[in-house]
Amino acid sequence: MHPALAVIFLTLFSGGGFGLMALVATVNDLQIDGGLNPLQTLVAVLLSLLLVTIGMLSSTAHLANPRNAWRAFTRWRTSWLAREGVVAVLFYPFAIAYLVWVHFTDAPTAPAGLALASLAGGLGLVTIFCQGMIYATLRTIRQWNTALVPVNFYAMGLASGATFLALIRMALGGKATFLAGLAMALIIAVAVLKGIYYFWIGRPSGPTIHTATGFNRSRVRLLDQGHTFGTFLTQEFGHRLPREQALGMKTVMYVLAVVIPLATLAVAVEDTSALAALVAAVSVISGIGVERWLFFVEAQHVVNLYHGRQRC
Template sequence: MTPASSVLLLTTLTGFGYGLLAWLGLFAAARALPVSPWFVPVGVIVALACASGGLLASTLHLGRPERAWRAFSQWRSSWLSREGVASMLTYPPALIFAGLWFLLGPDALATRLVGLVAAAMGIGTVYCTAMIYASLKPIRQWHNPHTAPDYLIFAAFSGAMLLAALIGIWTGQARGAGLIAVLAAIAAGVAKLAYWRFIDAQKPLATLASATGLSAFGTVRPLDQPHFTENYILREMGYQIARKHAAKLRRLILVLAFGAPGILALLATIGVVPMASAPLAVVLAAVGLFVERWLFFAEATHVSTIYYGRAV
């Protein structure tokens, strides 16, 4: 599939935003956040800014952005619509959570309960985003048991990195949040390796022989190409990336998205300049996850391209 920058920003930024919101709610319930009355309001603003940036960027991928509101009406059947509805429903509990933290303080039961509701809504929105891709049966690299869990793991990872950075800047140390970020980086790296191993071992969804019902006659190939010029299917669904380039990008992702941020988060955890190491980990994780999202789309092969001689 052709990697669209708007969708890459959507899946990267919303992961950071809703991931951070989820960790804020969980840490607030565990009373593990700084007790400053401004910490959660600032954290919620950062989380919603990231999520909103991603959602606004996604509208650039629409042919008629002014009609985007119509997507909300299809929530019974469309994961895209459910994502939109869930994202909007996340704002009220998130803002109420910030207001209760400021007005009633971190120890109030209402504050912690609403924080958990906001966390659940953030996680639910990420799941809806993941299911947009995991539900597409014609694309084997997406329609598999890894896609939805990986989206949730990457949101947890990026949100943990962002939380560690906020706490590091706010307090000068990021012990608990930093340790969570390190563990999340390991989990995300392992999950990505498992995903790559799975799609590399997958058999093609179909071949020209199976699609035409001529498997009994052996290899089937077209006498003429369906089109002699590029068309919509080849432009949008027939993107190809060389195997050697994909291998290089995979190594880059492991280092840039997970390895380096994990090491920096570990340094922040043990007190090595957490005010600098934790924010730098966020920057590297953001760049690395953007590349990871690009490769996620670039490696996807739609079954319709089989008629153009592409392996799916």
């Protein structure tokens, strides 16, 4: 698949934003580590809204005809893309209401505020699920057609959200031992779940050039694809990554998304250093960015069987 930055940024930033909101709600609901103070809550919700908005705006850059974007809210009965749009828009009023509530009452843990925060966080989690299902429902791309996709989206959204939350807590002068520990646990979950995913998609399965052409009992080879230059199909679906390069990128991804954040978060807790937490946050989001890029480049659409591939 063509790794379009607009689509990568959508799930990368909005996933982190939704994860952050869900964790703000959880931490304040359950008074984890004493809950967040009003300022920390304000900054966290603001950052969540900012990230979600960056994601949403960048997704419209992917549209060839954005004039009709408003119609994308109409087919929520069948389309996960429409559902994602509807739930993501529903997220805004609750998150903004909570922001306003905290700003004027300074009581982020009052029941009414918590109700708003929980609704916003819940809708954020539902949106992450919808985003995962956009990819997971496609039977045409076996690397996406697995339940591990929404699972991974959850793990990464929550891990980056938790890192942001730990950063905010430390930057605004609080102890964040528990929050940093939570972030580290989620980052380890990311490492494990992504490992399972890579193991899963590494096994050959799905359609081959034989089932694509119906010639099942002999060798099939493409002689000519019928056009001299690329088409929409080769430009959109033709991307692939050599194995060594993929391995290199995966190493970079694991270093950025797992190793550096774990190390810097440990340092941040030890030295109560907000700078180390900032490094962790930047590293984790760039690592997940690399992961999302790989997610697209490694996805092999079955239409490639009509352009010369033996299997996808």
